[in-house]
Amino acid sequence: MAINKKLIHFNKEDSFTNEKDAGNILDTSIVFVKDAKKIITHSSEYPAVNWGKIKNLFITSEEAKAGDVCFYDSLSGKIRLAKIDNVNPTDYPTSRFTPIGVVVIPGSHDVYGTGQCGVVSLTRMSYSFPDTGGVGKVYETIYFGGYNDNISELTDFNYAPYVGNLISSGEVGDSTGTVIGQDIKDIYLPAHYTYFSNPDDFIQCPHDTKASYYITPGSNKPAPSPYLTDGSRNSSYYQTSSPSSANNCLSDFDGIGNTNKLINLATGQSDWKTASTITNNSGSGYYPAACCCWRFHTDGTKQGDWYLPACGELGYLTVEHETIFDTSVTLSEIYNIPDIAVNIDVMISSSEYSNTHIRIIRDANKYIGYVPKSSGYYIIAFLRV
Structure with a gap:
């Protein structure tokens, strides 16, 4: 029956x-x-479907940490975050999941005021293939552009917090190399000093007893960590009030806003949004780095979602670089990704230093610096999730 x-x-x-x-x-x-x-x-x-297991596959932006994975989930049509320790080809099959990036900035730090994570692309940008990026190890150095343009829309971030100078193990020196202190981690120099001058002016850093920072217009200075020792956010990294400066380059997290300002100035190539290639020119009216980031898109994202990151965003890459790089290698092996974007030393930001120079973060030595806008470098893009 x-x-x-x-x-x-x-x-x-x-x-x-x-x-x-x-x-x-x-x-x-x-x-x-x-x-x-x-x-x-x-x-x-x-x-x-084991719905209990499905629930555990994903994490929220609040739970995500540096090195976790950003996937496009074709079943739901959504961008998802997952713990890298849980990622395997059985639970995250290639038929359903496409990795598109690695978490750099944890959502718990709330640098954007939205609770979103900052995610770095797995692919380097390309002016020859702006929509897909340099898939298949197409490595192209790209200009920031607009050399000698006075971009009034952008702040000149010509100050930076950084770790002081060691003369020898445990010793701190002034501009002449004279030893004036014994323990760098216990010193904090107010912003109006551009070099170590008087030990009596040193005060204990109120934010992080493991690191000390002071502010100067100089280039190539060791960057402070954005993390406190408990993993929470270090306000000395991004602060703009005294003893810091409103022009602290690590306070700039507005990569989206910077990118939009730059692409609006990209009048040198009128069809850059639709042309098969983007003109890689460092001159006035050309901003190929920002344009390539804007054009780039992946499964689950569209043009305009990705952007050229600001200096404050890139600073997060230096501390957790090994973790982020290890994740990208794991994803490359599981999902056969031909390009690993995050293994780059000099990282160009969208934060301006002056009309001729742009802020950079150097990963090899964790330095904050600046380079001419006419210099060409590999470019990586960011996404907020």
Whole structure:
């Protein structure tokens, strides 16, 4: 006798098979077979989903940390975050998941005021292939552009907090190299000093007893960590009030705003948004680095979602670089990604230093610096998730 029910449950596949062979299962019924983990309807079979496990596959922006993975999930059509320690080809199959980036800035630091994470691209940007980036190890150095342009829309971030100078182990020196202190981590110099001058002016850093910073217009200075020792956010990194400066380059997290300002000035190539290639020119009216980031998109993202990161965003790469790089290598091996973007020494930001120079972060020595806008470097893009 036919089982006239819309939903039918069988514990064992043998029982289902017997009823089906007897003609007792209506084609319009939806049947769940527990031991086989199958759903059958309209003569078609589908794997049953373990919803409890699915829930654990994903994490929130608040839970994500540097080195976690950003996926495009084709089943839901959404961008998802996942713990790198949980990623494997069985639970995150290539048929469903496409990795598009690695978490750099944890959502718990809330640098954007939205609780979003900062995610770095797995692919380097390309002016020859602006929509896909340098897939297949197409490495192209790209100009920031606008050399000698006075970009009034951008702040000149010509100050930077950084770790002081060591003369020798445990010793701190002034501009002449004279030893004036014994323990760099216990010193904090107010902003109006551009070099170590008087030990009596040193005060304990109120934010982080493990690091000390002072402010100067100089170039190539060791960057402070954006993290306190407990993993929370270090306000000395991004502060703009005294003893810091409103022009602290590490306070700039507005890569989206910077990028939009730059692309609006990109009048040298009128069709850069649709042309097959972007003109790589460092002159006035050309901003190829920002334009390439804007054009770049992946599965689950569109043009305009990715952007040229600001200096404050790039600073997060230096501390957790090994973790982020290890994640990109793991993803490359599992998902056959031909390009690993994050293994770059000089990282160009969208933060301006002057009309001729742009802020950079050097990963090899963790330095904050600046380079001419006419210099060409590999470019990476950021996404907020």
